[in-house]
Amino acid sequence: MKSWKVAGLTVLACMAGGAVLAGAAVFHGWYDVSATGSHTLPVHDLLDVAQTRSVQRRAAGIAAPDLDDPDRARNGAGLFRANCVQCHGAPGVAPESYALGLNPPPAALVATARERPAPDIFWIIQQGIKMTGMPAWRYRLTDAEIWDVVAFMRVLPTLSPEAYREWEGGERTSAPALPGRPEAQARVGSAAAGRNAVQQYLCATCHVIPGVAGARHHVGPSLAGIADRSYVAGTLPNTEANMQRWLLAPGQVKPGTAMPDLGLTDQDARDISAFLQTLRQAD
Ligand code: HEC
Ligand code: HEC
Structure with missing residues (x-):
């Protein structure tokens, strides 16, 4: 067989194999459609460009x-x-x-x-x-x-x-009342859980956050290196407890701030602040 024929057949075989694999992935339900799972960075960027x-x-x-x-x-x-x-x-x-x-x-x-x-x-x-x-x-x-x-x-x-x-028209003065959620068994903050939680509170739509898909907007300050900053929002010394206070009620810490009260649970605040502690300047 001529070499271009071999190459052509190999390409066709690969395409057929790929189609079978994709079909199997769809049929067996391997793709996770849940809204709690974030896209990987490359998939997110591809969809964004498209x-x-x-x-x-x-x-x-x-x-x-x-x-x-x-x-x-x-x-x-x-x-x-x-x-x-x-x-x-x-x-x-x-x-x-x-x-x-x-x-x-x-x-x-x-x-x-x-x-x-x-x-x-x-x-x-x-x-x-x-x-x-x-x-x-x-x-x-x-x-x-x-x-x-x-x-x-x-x-x-x-x-x-x-x-x-x-x-x-000056009528709506506070954030909408968010329904109370049952607090699951309290545990210490987990950075991994916090990384997921930032996707559920729109943090990524306002902040640059290293490693979080789509988090590249400058409505609020970049959170890159936040762990090394001395103050939270320029007002509170940057301790874990103060970070949680800020995340739970920014408007109470700094009246008139543009960062909205997003209705975090205490556990989410602990998790997210643990995650923010991992964002060091060198990143
Ligand atoms: C039910 C919720 C919902 C409502 C109501 C809604 N939007 Fe959206 N909007 C979304 C979602 C979700 C996206 C997708 C975000 C993305 O992919 O960037 C979006 C995207 C957009 C975008 C593109 C943002 C970007 O930077 O890519 C614009 C502009 C926009 N909406 C404007 C509006 C305006 C103006 C209204 C009111 C007339 C409105 N939306 C009402 C949910 C909503
Ligand atoms: C609608 C946009 C918006 C959303 C959503 C938002 N923020 Fe903010 N954030 C801001 C703005 C604006 C500021 C600056 C506030 C100020 O200094 O008054 C800020 C400030 C902060 C700060 C202090 C930064 C510093 O340099 O001291 C942290 C930390 C922070 N946000 C974390 C988060 C986290 C975590 C989430 C998600 C739970 C979140 N933000 C959601 C707009 C937003």
Whole structure:
């Protein structure tokens, strides 16, 4: 046989083998679909690039109207409050408890507004994102209303928690009441459990956290090397007990902070602070 024939047959055999393996993996249920398991770093990055490129391509022909009109942003603030804050939160406002458990986690839109151009954001709101919790709004909001929301999102990164409440009409002053959860048998903090827990409280949507998939946003300070910092949020000496206090109730430690109260249990706070202790400067 000619050598190119051998090569061709080998490639075909490998492809067939791969297809059989993939079929077996699907059939036997080897793939873990649970929302508590995070994607590995390479899979996460691949999906992220696929999503970004898909949106860029489809939003390429969209021209944004004048987004600086203050009426537009004001109307957008009302629509944002009615339809978006429940999942995405806002400065100083935590998402509802069901949103914390979504995988992928709803992005902190402060970061999105900084990182993505307006037409891309318009397209995402209009069309939604398949296989995530992001709904398509085109059958529920008009195009003009979606642009209003985009206009408000441009204001969002400039707002302190207090200023956000004013845009909202000043009614909602605290985070939504999160349902109490039964505390499992208390145990000492575990860094491994804490690494998983950070995915369940949207920490990754606001902070750079080394080794955690998707944690590359600068809404809050980077947590790289946090174990070596002298103070937590510039106010409390950085001990494990103080870190737990901060994670459980940032608004009580530092009134007016943009870090929301995410409704952690004591055990989650112990686990996450144990995990944060592993983030040394050299990493
Ligand atoms: C039921 C929960 C839910 C609601 C309600 C919701 N979203 Fe989302 N949204 C998500 C999830 C989940 C994602 C996917 C996160 C990802 O893959 O980046 C997402 C993604 C997005 C993104 C892309 C973020 C990025 O940086 O990749 C934008 C923009 C967005 N949503 C805007 C909105 C707006 C505006 C509203 C209100 C009109 C809204 N969303 C309502 C859950 C929700
Ligand atoms: C909506 C965005 C947001 C989310 C979600 C969030 N944070 Fe923060 N975080 C912030 C901001 C903003 C600050 C700065 C607060 C300040 O100094 O007032 C901060 C500060 C911190 C600090 C202090 C950092 C330092 O340099 O002293 C730690 C530690 C921290 N966050 C951990 C977490 C953990 C762990 C989670 C998940 C349980 C989390 N954050 C979720 C926005 C967020």
